[in-house]
Amino acid sequence: MTTTVNVATPGGHYPIHIGTGRLDHLHESVPADVTAIALVTNPTVGDLYAKRAIAALQKSGKTVITITLPDGETYKDWQTLNLIFDGLLQNRLDRKCLLVALGGGVIGDMVGFAASAYMRGVRFLQVPTTVLSQVDSSVGGKTAINHPLGKNMIGAFYQPIAVEIDIDVLHTLPEREISAGLAEVIKYGLIIDAAFFDWCEANVAALRALDPDAIRYAIQRSCELKAYVVGQDERESGLRAILNFGHTFGHAIEAGMGYGEWLHGEAVGCGMVQAGALSAATTGLDADSVKRIHDLVQAIGCPVVPPNLGTERWVELMQVDKKTEGGHLRFVLLPKIGQAVVQGAPLNVVRDVLHKTAVPVL
Amino acid sequence: MTTTVNVATPGGHYPIHIGTGRLDHLHESVPADVTAIALVTNPTVGDLYAKRAIAALQKSGKTVITITLPDGETYKDWQTLNLIFDGLLQNRLDRKCLLVALGGGVIGDMVGFAASAYMRGVRFLQVPTTVLSQVDSSVGGKTAINHPLGKNMIGAFYQPIAVEIDIDVLHTLPEREISAGLAEVIKYGLIIDAAFFDWCEANVAALRALDPDAIRYAIQRSCELKAYVVGQDERESGLRAILNFGHTFGHAIEAGMGYGEWLHGEAVGCGMVQAGALSAATTGLDADSVKRIHDLVQAIGCPVVPPNLGTERWVELMQVDKKTEGGHLRFVLLPKIGQAVVQGAPLNVVRDVLHKTAVPVL
Numbered sequence: 001m002t003t004t005v006n007v008a009t010p011g012g013h014y015p016i017h018i019g020t021g022r023l024d025h026l027h028e029s030v031p032a033d034v035t036a037i038a039l040v041t042n043p044t045v046g047d048l049y050a051k052r053a054i055a056a057l058q059k060s061g062k063t064v065i066t067i068t069l070p071d072g073e074t075y076k077d078w079q080t081l082n083l084i085f086d087g088l089l090q091n092r093l094d095r096k097c098l099l100v101a102l103g104g105g106v107i108g109d110m111v112g113f114a115a116s117a118y119m120r121g122v123r124f125l126q127v128p129t130t131v132l133s134q135v136d137s138s139v140g141g142k143t144a145i146n147h148p149l150g151k152n153m154i155g156a157f158y159q160p161i162a163v164e165i166d167i168d169v170l171h172t173l174p175e176r177e178i179s180a181g182l183a184e185v186i187k188y189g190l191i192i193d194a195a196f197f198d199w200c201e202a203n204v205a206a207l208r209a210l211d212p213d214a215i216r217y218a219i220q221r222s223c224e225l226k227a228y229v230v231g232q233d234e235r236e237s238g239l240r241a242i243l244n245f246g247h248t249f250g251h252a253i254e255a256g257m258g259y260g261e262w263l264h265g266e267a268v269g270c271g272m273v274q275a276g277a278l279s280a281a282t283t284g285l286d287a288d289s290v291k292r293i294h295d296l297v298q299a300i301g302c303p304v305v306p307p308n309l310g311t312e313r314w315v316e317l318m319q320v321d322k323k324t325e326g327g328h329l330r331f332v333l334l335p336k337i338g339q340a341v342v343q344g345a346p347l348n349v350v351r352d353v354l355h356k357t358a359v360p361v362l
Numbered sequence: 363m364t365t366t367v368n369v370a371t372p373g374g375h376y377p378i379h380i381g382t383g384r385l386d387h388l389h390e391s392v393p394a395d396v397t398a399i400a401l402v403t404n405p406t407v408g409d410l411y412a413k414r415a416i417a418a419l420q421k422s423g424k425t426v427i428t429i430t431l432p433d434g435e436t437y438k439d440w441q442t443l444n445l446i447f448d449g450l451l452q453n454r455l456d457r458k459c460l461l462v463a464l465g466g467g468v469i470g471d472m473v474g475f476a477a478s479a480y481m482r483g484v485r486f487l488q489v490p491t492t493v494l495s496q497v498d499s500s501v502g503g504k505t506a507i508n509h510p511l512g513k514n515m516i517g518a519f520y521q522p523i524a525v526e527i528d529i530d531v532l533h534t535l536p537e538r539e540i541s542a543g544l545a546e547v548i549k550y551g552l553i554i555d556a557a558f559f560d561w562c563e564a565n566v567a568a569l570r571a572l573d574p575d576a577i578r579y580a581i582q583r584s585c586e587l588k589a590y591v592v593g594q595d596e597r598e599s600g601l602r603a604i605l606n607f608g609h610t611f612g613h614a615i616e617a618g619m620g621y622g623e624w625l626h627g628e629a630v631g632c633g634m635v636q637a638g639a640l641s642a643a644t645t646g647l648d649a650d651s652v653k654r655i656h657d658l659v660q661a662i663g664c665p666v667v668p669p670n671l672g673t674e675r676w677v678e679l680m681q682v683d684k685k686t687e688g689g690h691l692r693f694v695l696l697p698k699i700g701q702a703v704v705q706g707a708p709l710n711v712v713r714d715v716l717h718k719t720a721v722p723v724l
Contacts, residue, residue: 113479117516120505144482147448147451149452153481156518157483320451
């Protein structure tokens with residue numbers, strides 16, 4: 001069974017196909033006027049799925065070249081991005097080529113940014129292979145690489161021509177990756193759909209076991225909710241900022257620990273617990289909801305105790321966040337589950353929350 | 363006297379102010395909600411004009427930081443681009459900052475690309491200081507850096523919020539730079555406005571002497587003509603390609619000689635002479651027009667004899683051009699002066715023209 005979510009933004013309209021066996025149908029998303037295809041992947045995903053992906057893409061009748069990037073968030077930098085440009089230029093791919101991103105969020109972000117910049121813009125197809133990238137980085141057109149001074153600081157808003165989500169491939173993921181991805185799933189419930197948060201609580205075991213019906217629905221609903229938000233606000237001037245719930249804390253964890261130590265979704269999961277505590281102190285989130293957030297993040301298998309970076313280092317790291325305006329710290333906060341606001345928080349309250357969440361007192 | 367040309371494209375509307383003393387009025391182009399300003403320049407231009415530019419920008423009441431990049435086309439690469447990101451992040455400039463490009467085409471291209479990619483897009487103001495950048499890179503939103511395998515291969519279509527053209531600054535340019543810039547000026551006559559080409563022929567001495575009325579009109583008319591073409595076709599899918607008249611040959615000269623040996627405008631000037639000869643052989647351009655192109659390129663002080671790269675190396679270098687589709691060489695050609703078409707040319711005819719223009723037989 002394949003479900004389709006249609007994404008409409010000012011920058012592009014495209015379908016997300018979600019189902020089993022999509023990997024063998026990639027040619028269905030290759031436009032007729034494409035001159036050549038570059039499949040970009042990493043050794044881990046490539047060993048498992050590149051052969052099938054290439055066979056499917058070749059059914060379009062186009063030449064397919066493969067570019068393999070080193071695996072991991074630590075390689076989400078310019079040097080690695082340049083390997084894509086090297087491969088495209090060495091093989092003389094022109095501006096009517098198609099890039100295909102086969103991998104997780106790192107591959108998707110890098111291939112998307114490369115597609116936006118190669119010859120000032122070529123088309124790309126997303127084939128996300130992790131829970132996180134399937135629910136998150138495949139919708140919204142955010143592409144980027146990291147800079148030593150901040151995560152995702154260099155990038156573009158750039159939409160794929162289509163997203164192909166094969167839920168079968170999740171079975172080869174480490175359990176930790178699944179937990180990290182589910183953190184972003186429950187985020188959608190928290191910020192915009194209380195009923196979906198309830199559903200996640202009720203189905204946490206099925207989700208962790210990758211039950212096909214549960215996981216397809218979770219991905220579909222997450223994509224729908226994100227598409228709704230992004231459709232209202234492609235350039236992140238207003239509503240879209242709520243998608244960063246848990247991310248101000250999460251980005252600080254990633255930068256403070258060194259990119260790659262914590263998975264992005266793990267950092268966001270823990271960051272949501274912290275943002276829940278900050279919401280209690282600022283927007284009046286009730287204690288029961290704070291506990292429900294903590295418990296569900298824990299139930300999906302993510303860490304709930306932040307690393308001890310030192311309070312001042314925490315604040316410094318959060319100030320690099322892209323939401324910061326004029327040095328003023330801004331957060332996505334919840335008045336209640338299913339409703340989010342973006343606002344500043346007094347520094348002493350933030351410090352207090354950092355202390356409180358640093359040990360498991362919740 | 364200040365003239366304004368308004369540019370309207372799907373990606374943005376902005377004014378180009380052309381006149382004397384504009385450098386002291388930069389604050390007039392700073393939006394009220396800007397949080398901080400980064401002036402990006404090189405040591406050559408910076409020594410002459412940074413102080414005045416900073417003083418003008420500070421009249422807006424904003425903090426101004428300065429980022430100085432090494433000077434020259436050879437530095438139009440990722441390493442140098444990264445100096446901009448380093449400076450912006452070290453100074454914690456947020457997504458409401460304004461980048462100001464004070465310099466020639468290299469500075470404009472790099473700052474524009476940096477603005478498109480920093481935090482996925484911040485605003486920038488163009489202050490072009492060469493004839494070439496005033497007539498060319500300040501209109502159309504093309505930004506890019508070079509790759510060892512090709513010029514301008516990595517970039518974005520990204521529009522400035524305004525362009526401030528101070529014609530006074532041209533007086534400190536080397537004569538060679540003026541000649542190179544005038545090559546792009548006469549290009550507009552050749553591809554779209556025969557009367558403007560006649561005017562350039564009649565005013566070549568005044569243009570080379572930087573007569574204020576002549577140079578302001580030449581810049582204004584070039585900007586108007588380019589704005590017209592770009593307004594029709596922002597993403598270079600059709601009409602806009604005619605702006606590349608002389609560029610397929612020109613880019614090969616620049617890549618073959620090593621970036622920075624020939625000035626871009628010099629390579630384009632010589633490339634227009636070659637494209638004129640190729641037009642005679644393919645689109646029926648008459649011999650008198652071929653001679654007029656040759657003579658005016660020579661009269662503005664640009665080289666008219668291409669470097670001897672070897673015919674096969676020439677063809678190889680031209681195949682990397684972004685206009686290439688499926689390995690097929692495409693050129694901008696003139697049926698007559700003031701009218702341009704984009705079409706393929708048989709390889710033997712191209713080889714023949716390469717031989718014919720390699721010695722001064724015209």
